[in-house]
Amino acid sequence: MLSKLAMASCGAVAMLAVSGASFAEAGGVSVNLTNGKNIYENGKPDTGVPACAVCHGDKAMGNDGMGSPRLANIGYVYIVKQLTNFAEDKRMDTVMQQMNGIAKGLSEQDRRDLAAYENSFPRASELSDLNALKADGKKIGEAYKGEILVKYGRNGPDVAAKDKVSACVSCHGYNGRGADPVYPKIGQQKYVYLVGQLTNWRSASRTNDPMGQMRAVAHNLTDDDINNVATFLSQAPDSTAGDGMDVDNQTVLKNIKAVH
Numbered sequence: 001m002l003s004k005l006a007m008a009s010c011g012a013v014a015m016l017a018v019s020g021a022s023f024a025e026a027g028g029v030s031v032n033l034t035n036g037k038n039i040y041e042n043g044k045p046d047t048g049v050p051a052c053a054v055c056h057g058d059k060a061m062g063n064d065g066m067g068s069p070r071l072a073n074i075g076y077v078y079i080v081k082q083l084t085n086f087a088e089d090k091r092m093d094t095v096m097q098q099m100n101g102i103a104k105g106l107s108e109q110d111r112r113d114l115a116a117y118e119n120s121f122p123r124a125s126e127l128s129d130l131n132a133l134k135a136d137g138k139k140i141g142e143a144y145k146g147e148i149l150v151k152y153g154r155n156g157p158d159v160a161a162k163d164k165v166s167a168c169v170s171c172h173g174y175n176g177r178g179a180d181p182v183y184p185k186i187g188q189q190k191y192v193y194l195v196g197q198l199t200n201w202r203s204a205s206r207t208n209d210p211m212g213q214m215r216a217v218a219h220n221l222t223d224d225d226i227n228n229v230a231t232f233l234s235q236a237p238d239s240t241a242g243d244g245m246d247v248d249n250q251t252v253l254k255n256i257k258a259v260h
Contacts, residue, residue, distance in 0.1 A: 029112065030257040036117030039110060047105030052114070060118050061126040062190040064133060067095075069193040072121040076253050078184035079115035085208045087111075093197075093206040116258060119250055128191035128234045138192070139227055146232030149225060150176060166217050168229070174243060175236035180250065187236040194230035202226070 040060070043051040052071070056062055060072035071079060085091040086103035094100070106114070134140045153167035168176055171183045178185030186194065200206035201218035209215060221229070 030259055031116035031253075032109070032113045032259050033117050033120060034260050035110065036113035036115070036120075039106070039114055040117055044105055044110070049102050049105040052118075057126075059124070059126065060121055061124075062193060064128050064190050064192040067192045067196060068190070069197075070126075070189050071118040073119055073123055073250075074185040074189070075178055075180050075183075076115045076119045076250065076256075077181040079118055080111050082208075083111040083114065084108075091206060091208040093200045116253060116256070119253060123238075125188050127188060130191060130231065130234070133191060140191075141224065141227030141229070141231035143228070143232045143235065145224075146228035146230070147236075149229050150232055150236070154220075163220055165220050165225070168217075168233070171213070175238065175240075176233050177236075177238040187233050187238060189233060191230050191234040194233055195226055198226045198229065 039049065040052045043049045052060070055066050055068040056071050057068075060070065062068050062070035082091065083103045083106060086094075086099045087106065089100055092100060103111070130140050149165060150168040153170070154163060154165040168186070171179060172186050173179040173183070176185065176187035176189075178187075197206065198218050198221060201209065201214040202221055204215055207215065218226075
């Protein structure tokens with residue numbers, strides 16, 4: 001059986017390979033930010049692609065009411081991979097599979113351009129309004145319990161195998177701020193989307209995780225666990241006192257030629 005470290009390494013290689021944006025090819029890749037911006041704001045009417053901003057917002061911060069995720073600054077490689085997986089029907093967890101049709105209307109270069117544009121926004125936050133969601137009937141978890149799972153997981157000799165959960169930070173970095181270029185930023189992601197995706201990973205209705213990593217992690221999460229983790233992550237700062245590391249999730253972009 002592979003060790004957790006070996007699985008993480010294999011997953012990293014797999015994600016980079018699938019994304020088409022590995023460091024090995026970075027020097028030969030260019031992205032057109034103007035094209036990415038145009039598609040994001042206006043879509044591609046000739047291929048039936050609507051403006052991304054309609055669902056994801058003008059600043060790519062997502063929308064809890066629509067269940068759409070934040071895309072800004074979550075990681076170039078990750079977005080390219082997701083768009084590619086949607087286009088190839090390797091990910092089919094969105095309502096009516098609308099993202100599959102949209103991604104099919106994008107060329108490979110369009111996907112790269114969009115991913116680059118979405119990761120070019122100033123690093124900022126538009127956090128989920130948990131009070132408003134609760135008032136609308138959404139179940140909100142307990143942040144302190146979510147923080148324990150995010151930072152430490154649920155392990156130890158006294159924890160049954162069926163209850164064990166790996167810490168989110170082991171792959172996604174401090175407070176889920178991202179471990180570019182492999183693992184996306186999940187901190188400050190929209191609450192509704194986080195709950196939805198953790199539920200999808202648990203049920204295996206989403207299966208495009210390298211080596212089945214996320215399915216393995218989510219398998220032992222209860223509904224309360226999912227709500228608690230989403231509550232903490234949706235509000236989690238990128239850094240706190242004593243942790244001044246600045247993460248921009250643009251490791252790959254710094255090695256790619258951007259044109260306007």
